[in-house]
Amino acid sequence: MRKISFAQAVNEAIDMAMSISDEVITFGLGVPDPKGVFSTTLGLQDKYGNERVFDMPTSENAMTGIGIGSSIVGLRPIMVHQRVDFFLLALDQLINNAAKWNFMFGGDNNIPITIRLIVGHGWGQGPTHSQNLQSIFSHIPGLKVVMPTTAYDAKGLLLESIFCDDPVLFLEHRWLHGTEGEVPEKDYRIAIGSSKVIKPGKDITLVSLSYMTIEAMRAVEELEKEDISCELIDLRSSSPLDWVTISKSIKKTGRLLVIDTANESFSISSEIIAKASMEIFTSFKSPPQRLALIDAPSPTSFGLTSTYYNGAEEVFAKVLEIFDQPSKPNDNLKSDHSHDIPGDWFKGPF
Template identity: 50%
Template sequence: MTRELRFFQALREATEIAMSRDPSVYIMGLGVPDPKGIFGSTLGLREKFGEARVLDMPTSENGMTGVAIGSALAGMRPILTHQRIDFALLSIEQIVNQAAKWHTMFGGLMKVPLVIRMIVGRGWGQGPQHSQSLQAWFAHVPGLKVVMPATPHDAKGLLLASIEDDNPVIFIEHRWLYGMSGPVPEGHYTVPLGIARVAREGRDLTIVSTSYMTLEALRAAERLAEEGIAAEVVDLRTLSPLDEGTVLESVRKTGRLLVTDTGWKTFGIGAEIIARAAEGCLASLRAAPVRVCLPDLPTPTSAALAARFYPRAIHIWKEARNLMGLAGAEGRPFEPPGVPLDVPDPSFVGPF
């Protein structure tokens, strides 16, 4: 049976299923058992699985990441949560030097089955230290897997696959996806890591997207279709290992490539995808590829500034038209007049 679930409910269901199936799975993070339950994604787990497997922890991100790694070496399957990526930066040493390397540097004797959930904030004044989208950092490090679901279906299936994987997985969730609904099958299923999703088929240009920008890309593709342009949207879902095959297959078909990512432009996911296209199918490219990413600037806090900072469907639409060689157009706004641009939808009333 498939029914509609919100993104956070899909995450919660995946965790519940994983913990029911495998007693070595436990979840730990600041606020995991608190009344807000990581924006709803861990609610009810403490009641069902008890204090031993659903843990709050000291405010010690680096140390507790090491603890999670050590427990994984000892046979557990920890899920560690951070309410923002920005806090997880305190644990970069353990993630990069340790979690990513123990398997390889000890000749394959060790494995670190660890999932680290991190949330990307946006809007409502999240500002420079509650909104960073650092997937490119993690994807740069061999030994880590990096996952970014865009739909409730993939959130559940990718989280289950990540928990069952024997490697450290950085699982990056966009805060603006939490309230989105979508069809989610009941029971256990996995979405395999390392396989992209063609979210919309098209022959004219390829839009490669990550996480929340997949939603904006699909909105842009909708309007492009009204204008007779068939955009193919490839939602990467997993950044590492990267599904180069699906990307290149699409670019060979369309000859045009636009990449839209929730992170910064410079040295980011867009750069990597375009480099892969240049290496893998340069002759297919009929126009210079384009990136629609964040400007290289710490996120401004004011709603007025943030509205101009974040690219949205209209920016993707404009760049797609340019790629198609169509005359410049201002275009009517995607959002009706008066709709605030610093929230995922009008039902969101803060504070985070």
């Protein structure tokens, strides 16, 4: 099958949705510009015109409300922000309106808006350009939160999000845009709230999401050589949570490590571990664990980010620790490029 990048898969999903339905519009700061939001929106304005594909003023809160209003009269807006951090100005419209509209008017008042938010990592993005806020959004009843890892899932989940009648936050990790994967040319949808067992295993359940799943996959291969068989689940959506798949896996393996891209306290990992402790406590052979960022804002300095962020090496070490095995270095997990970029293709600064 043909391989395309995650960014191309996103572009293809929007293009396909806009050709399927003239209800679909897309806007955001930079959408029609030459870079096209990390090339995810390239070519769309030429194809669908500037009434359906448009740039916007730096007015995050109003534009979210405008998206909501347009969806009330039958449109399916896709809004995008180049960084999740800018979108924080729109929490009133998101939480008080998008999440509540259907409920507070007694049902039959859906808001089918998709909000694409790019989350960052590395290259000195620092405290206000690289936050991972999936747990904040997942905390709000009425919102769906999607975080795909592969190009295949990006296309199928984005199409599903756009045609879903509820507000969906679609979080794209910046380091995934350049990754490639097999993506069918046809229209296909992936249900929101369904996770994917990337690799079956019997000794421990790893639940991961977004970019950290890529790192976990590398660690899992090396752990296999240590005779530890990991079952790796890519969460794909954090709300709703696919508890059926997660609990089934924990019951089988008896161990759990949740891997998150965000700060650890009050996070997705908190929720999964709380739920597991409450509902299937007796399945555990050892206490559930998590690997997430320490509770500090992300630093900018190249001298700090290497320690602050987790990667395959940390996943590998954490799993060994859970099995009471002595830590050991693994040269295969050392990256062949600088720690603050996803690969040599990434030239910064954006």
